[in-house]
Amino acid sequence: MEFEELASIPGVGAKTVERLAELDDPAEAVSEGDVSRIARAPGISEGRAARIARAAIRRRHGDSGAFLATDRAEELYESVLGLLQERAVTAHGRKRLETLYPSASAARIEEVRSFAKGAVEREPTPELLEALSGVEPLESPGGIRVRDRCLATSDAETYAEATDAIPELSVELVDDARDVSDLARGYSTVVVLDEAFAGIELEGDADVRVEPDALSEPAAVVPERTISFFARNRGRLLAAAAVHEAASKLDIGTSIDIDALERALERLTEDGSVDDDDRLRALETAIDDLDAAVSMAEGVANDRLRAAIEERDVTIEGADLLSLVERGAGVDSLLERELSEEFAEAIEAARERLVDAVGVDDYESLARGAFPEEPTFPVEHDGRVIDRLREELSADRDRRATRLKREVAEELRGMRGPAKALVDAALELDVELAVSRFSRDFDCTFPVFGGSGIEIEGGRSPLLDVAFEDVEPVDYGIEGVSLLSGVNSGGKTSTLDLVGTVAIVAQMGLPVPAEGVRTRRFEALHYQAKTQGTLDAGAFESTLREFGSLVEGAEGRLVLVDELESITEPGASAVIIAGILEALAEEDSTAVFVSHLAGEILDATDADANVSVDGIEAVGLIDGELCVNRSPIKGHLARSTPELIVEKLADEGDDSENEGSQTGFYSSLLGKFEGNSD
């Protein structure tokens, strides 16, 4: 399908097409009906992607999408889809399953069948399901901004080129070395793009590098570009790698060194920093704790001095005191003179404390300088030294962080494509496993397509209100048009549901819940649920109209109708249903009508019409409960529940001597039933 054609799909507006156009390869994504790729278009949710994908698949197969012709048929499909979706682990898998739908197109059915045949071979192990729970479609990291580095150039053209090529960094225009030095005050690293600056002398400690080739290899300057994708998707990628291992083989169509990917991811945090380096951690802690460390160090010195002063009796000769006072000296100098040793010790203690708290090699002498020799009381740090210390620690931290990022970016180089493929394969596996579990949980087999009508052997409906283990297998074949009779609660509606479900699942391309199924490929499923009570004239008329149009061109359809008789009074119902059956038989459609009036309808049907009757028969009454053979008997009008009760009473009468007179009554009643059914 051509990408442009998309706009003509119902529900896909021009805006959506515009958004899809931003995909790597929109035409391919859409023509494959690939939910995960379509969902990568900005502003397209997965739910919407699933609908677009489904519409695109239909379109590709020239499929009108009208297979599910009635509400009840839709409902059955929704239930089947629900059973499949319950078995997917990821939200994406559940959306992707929505692209499986019953189709009349042989090519579409075959496409899913060949996928499903592979899928059912997949072993849904607990480890695999557990690993899958962390997998989600990948996200793009969005724009990043790096603030500790900048690019510098004196050339206007290079400036423009750099702004384009490396939008993550700010680019500065400089005239000379002084400009570069000024810049270096604001950044941990300045990358100069002009050869001319090589070998210049700079003030300050900033790392200024002259790299004229930086633009051709941006990853070296901004490793964040490579890393941010992996950091953003770290959890998903690790989960996908775990799936890959648990599945022991995922077909990702490209080679990937999973161990290397995992190792690199383990080094990263979600916010894109590298988290496995002791020195970097020490630098970060030192910066964070610097203020606290400084006041702690001050506290240590002052506590010591205070204690020393308290303990000390100071004697000073009058002449000395006089000379000090005359010189304008304060009490500090007095203390210095008297307590010089204690001062020195206190300052030393503060320095040691600070050096210890900073705890990173190379900063000892700078840290010691924060407490000057000149004694003061209370002891105070030198704020400029601490500012400098903070700047140097920060620049060191930034440079180290960048170096580590560059290392990890190098490890991850070229892995983006394979990583995407890995996640796609894991998500696809979720869909396969859902199909596999469905198939295993409901003892499914692949149907055979061909012949006319549908023939089910050992079918067990997964939609019954009893535990699946307790569902009794049903054999039922339908060719042409049949009435289905049977005792109350014998399983007539359930049989229609089973036939409908099997037809839907088969035409979705999936294995069906039966020991064996042979079926023709139906054009549509027309399933009419039981009507609740007698219809008023208007509703009756519109129901008749529906059947009127159903009968026209019903060839190739599967028609299932449940107790249509209740729409109006019994006599009229029988006549109307008989007429519909005759018309359907004429059209060569496959139809089953469940009815309690099967006998009456047959009587009203033209003897030449090809309409048969099948029956779900009660084998008898056990403890007042009907015991039913769930498989309809072909060509047999089942006895009704009232008939069975009368038969039971008549039998009981035969066995007991006391109720002889009543026995005659029951026997004659029974005789009337038997006379009727002949």
Ligand SMILES: Nc1ncnc2c1ncn2[C@@H]1O[C@H](COP(=O)(O)OP(=O)(O)OP(=O)(O)O)[C@@H](O)[C@H]1O
């Ligand atoms: N194959 C089966 N295995 C086990 N239980 C079944 C099966 N089919 C039907 N039942 C049980 O019988 C109940 C009645 O089935 P169902 O409603 O299909 O009967 P019915 O013949 O359509 O009844 P009614 O005469 O009231 O229309 C179901 O709710 C289910 O519990």
